[in-house]
Amino acid sequence: MAKAHLIIIGNGMACGRLLDEILKRDPDLYRITVFGAEGYANYNRIMLSPVLAGEIRADEIITHSEQWYQENSITLHSGDPVIAIDTATQTLTCQSGSLFSYDKLVLATGSEPVIPPAARNCDLDGILSFRNLDDIDRIMSKVSNTRHATVIGGGLLGLEAAWGLRQQGLEVTVIHRGGWLLNRQLDPAAGKMLQQSLEARGITFRLNAEISQFSGQVSSDENSAYLSGGSKSEVHPRPETLQQVTLSDDSVIHTGLAVIAIGITPNHKLAKVSGIDCDKGVLVNDRLQSSHPNVYALGECTQFGSHTFGLVAPLWDQATVLADQLCRTSDSLFRVQPCATKLKVSGIDLFSAGEFLDSPESESVICQDLTSGTYRKLIFRDQRLTGAVLYGAVNDGNWYFELIQTQQQVEHLTPDLIFGRRYCEAESIPQLTPVGVEEIRTSAPELCLATGATS
Numbered sequence: 001m002a003k004a005h006l007i008i009i010g011n012g013m014a015c016g017r018l019l020d021e022i023l024k025r026d027p028d029l030y031r032i033t034v035f036g037a038e039g040y041a042n043y044n045r046i047m048l049s050p051v052l053a054g055e056i057r058a059d060e061i062i063t064h065s066e067q068w069y070q071e072n073s074i075t076l077h078s079g080d081p082v083i084a085i086d087t088a089t090q091t092l093t094c095q096s097g098s099l100f101s102y103d104k105l106v107l108a109t110g111s112e113p114v115i116p117p118a119a120r121n122c123d124l125d126g127i128l129s130f131r132n133l134d135d136i137d138r139i140m141s142k143v144s145n146t147r148h149a150t151v152i153g154g155g156l157l158g159l160e161a162a163w164g165l166r167q168q169g170l171e172v173t174v175i176h177r178g179g180w181l182l183n184r185q186l187d188p189a190a191g192k193m194l195q196q197s198l199e200a201r202g203i204t205f206r207l208n209a210e211i212s213q214f215s216g217q218v219s220s221d222e223n224s225a226y227l228s229g230g231s232k233s234e235v236h237p238r239p240e241t242l243q244q245v246t247l248s249d250d251s252v253i254h255t256g257l258a259v260i261a262i263g264i265t266p267n268h269k270l271a272k273v274s275g276i277d278c279d280k281g282v283l284v285n286d287r288l289q290s291s292h293p294n295v296y297a298l299g300e301c302t303q304f305g306s307h308t309f310g311l312v313a314p315l316w317d318q319a320t321v322l323a324d325q326l327c328r329t330s331d332s333l334f335r336v337q338p339c340a341t342k343l344k345v346s347g348i349d350l351f352s353a354g355e356f357l358d359s360p361e362s363e364s365v366i367c368q369d370l371t372s373g374t375y376r377k378l379i380f381r382d383q384r385l386t387g388a389v390l391y392g393a394v395n396d397g398n399w400y401f402e403l404i405q406t407q408q409q410v411e412h413l414t415p416d417l418i419f420g421r422r423y424c425e426a427e428s429i430p431q432l433t434p435v436g437v438e439e440i441r442t443s444a445p446e447l448c449l450a451t452g453a454t455s
Contacts (some may be wrong), residue, residue, distance in 0.1 A: 003031040006091065006326065007100060009082050010108030011036025013045055014299030014315045016064045018106065021323030023072060033075040033100065035082050037109075039132055041065045049157075049344055051166030052136055085274035087292045104294050104326060107271055108284055111264035111300035111310070116152060116211060118258060124216040126242030127258045130161045139259060143168045146256035150174075150245055152211060154181045156343060158261035159194075162203050163345045165259070169170055173204040173253055175211060175245075178261075185352040186343040189368070190375050190391045197348050198374075210248045214258065214384060216240035264303045264310050265276065281308050286333040288322040298322055304334060311339045340401045342394075351397035354404040355379045355387030362386065365418045378418055383411040396420040 008015050022030070031070030037044075037149075042064035069076045077094075084093040091101045113129040126146075128138050147170065151162040154176025181198075195205055217240055236330045244254045259266045266281030277283045277291035281303030288296045299315050302308070309315060317334060324330040340353040358364050358379070367376045372392065378400070378429050379387035384407050388400040399421045403410060416423040 003029070004103035005101065006032045006104045006106070007102040008034045008058040008108055009092075009108045010299070010301070011038070011076070011078075012299065013042070013063075013312065014020070014319060015106075015108045017319040018108070018322055019064070019072075019074065021319050021326060025323055025327040025329050027072070027227075030104070032073075033077065033256075034069070035080075035094075036076060036078045037081055038132060038134065038219070039047065039078055041068070043133065046344070048130070048136060049160030049164045050086045051133075052130075052139065052161065053167035054164075055167070055425055057134055058136065071291050082270060085182055085270065085276070085295075087275060087295060090294060101397070102294070105296070106322070106326075107290070107295065107297040107301055108299050109267045109270060109301040111259060112267045114263040114265055115222035115260060116262060118211045119258075120212055120240075122214050124214055124240050124242045124290050125217070126256055127214060128260065130157060130259050130261045136335055139165075139257070140168075142257045143170065147171060148173070148253075148255045149257040149259060150253055150255040153258045153263070154178060154205070155208070155259035155261065155263065156182065156341065157186065158259075159198065160344055161259050161261050162198070163201070165257075166201060166203055171204075172202070173206060173255070175206050175209050175247070175330070177210050179208055181207075182341075182350075182352075184345075186350075186391075187358075187377060187387045187388075187389055189357050189366075190350070190352075190377070193375055193391050194343075194348070194350060196257060197339065199348060199424075202379075202450075206247065206251075206253075210252075211245050211258075212250075213246040214242060215244050215246065215280065222328065241305065261343075264300060266308055268301055268316070271297070271301070273291055279303055286321075286335070287325050287331075288318055288334060291327075296325070298349060307336050311341070313337070313339045320432075329346060338401070338404050340437075349390075349392055349394045349395040351388070351390040351400075353397070353401045354385075356389050361447050367417070368417045376418055380410070383409050385410050385417070401442065 015034060041062050044061040044063050047061040051058050070422045080096045082092050083095050091099055093099055101165045110359060114129050114275055118229045119127055126142060129135050136161050149165045151172060151174045154174050158174060159181065162174050163173045180188045181194050182191055236245045242256060244252050246252050247257060268278045268282045271282045273276045282290055282297040282301050283289055284297050284302050284304055288298060290297050298318050300309055309395060317337065321332045321334045324332045338354040340351065359383060363380045365378045371409050374392035377389040378385060385400065389398050410417060412425045
């Protein structure tokens with residue numbers, strides 16, 4: 001009997017994880033075909049910044065090579081994108097006109113970078129995104145001829161891009177519309193400490209700022225035209241090169257490279273034109289099923305309830321649930337869980353999970369050591385830990401994250417919880433127990449401990 005045909009559109013990290021999960025459960029269940037938009041095998045996208053920084057090579061982040069697909073009898077198509085899906089006949093059409101039929105279809109089309117208004121319809125040479133290996137190649141082609149780079153976005157990806165460019169020897173300015181860095185993962189105090197650490201590494205910041213205009217010019221009159229294809233009859237204007245950016249306060253930054261990293265938006269174009277229900281992303285239920293019974297969606301292209309996704313952890317959860325559904329090994333259901341955040345910048349230890357800002361319904365405990373440059377903030381609701389922000393001392397991060405996920409009562413662990421797991425589990429080692437709160441305040445002025453809501 002012929003195997004059912006499973007087609008996956010998109011060959012990113014979510015697809016790779018789904019394939020691993022399916023092969024673990026039943027490697028002989030499906031005939032599998034994968035369509036990838038990039039001309040690469042599957043790679044670890046979250047390691048792009050170390051590649052940009054020159055710390056590792058591009059081939060070191062490959063997770064599923066072309067040989068891996070062959071060894072697992074998975075057909076991989078690259079360079080011929082799917083342009084239409086007919087859910088009535090369960091077929092799809094590629095750009096070349098090739099037609100494929102499926103029994104089960106998974107959309108894993110990922111996301112696209114958000115482009116700021118000033119960059120839309122702007123064809124200046126030197127304005128680039130930072131989302132894939134091709135972007136790395138384009139950025140690196142500009143580095144040797146550029147003294148200064150501007151990064152738009154002070155989130156995780158933007159800061160990692162800024163660090164990578166700094167490692168390449170460029171002067172770097174980060175433009176961020178928020179009032180502090182990582183304002184979706186950190187509170188203002190931790191964001192300020194992060195900014196100071198990055199400034200000490202030579203990166204400049206402009207906060208509460210946005211770009212209103214990109215400006216450029218042709219490098220010289222003699223280069224204002226160039227020959228195309230070796231024919232004198234094919235003379236075209238040389239594209240203008242980025243020279244400066246103007247901010248919303250009319251200040252100007254002279255720069256030859258602008259890297260955009262202000263966020264992502266689900267890539268649901270194919271699903272939408274094919275009549276599959278979409279809002280901000282491809283709408284899925286808790287079984288990752290779309291509005292059509294045999295069509296599923298996975299990863300950054302999806303929308304579950306009001307949630308869209310940009311971190312790895314929920315993608316892994318989705319892959320597990322979808323593999324269970326496709327292989328009928330379990331009727332597991334997808335749920336949105338708290339996520340943990342880490343920054344991949346050498347020498348900076350940072351961890352954030354769950355809630356990070358105070359509210360009238362929560363209570364927070366903060367411990368900051370100004371001498372060592374460490375900061376800890378825990379947020380509680382109803383005697384349960386709901387958030388943790390750590391800077392400079394992150395060894396207890398995974399334990400705090402476990403407490404956040406399990407939502408167990410932690411009243412018996414306070415006030416030692418802020419000092420970490422060793423103190424909370426040190427009943428048989430009295431010398432590890434920290435001194436009382438008031439003693440800490442008076443005997444160690446460099447250590448600031450505060451409870452309650454903070455401003």
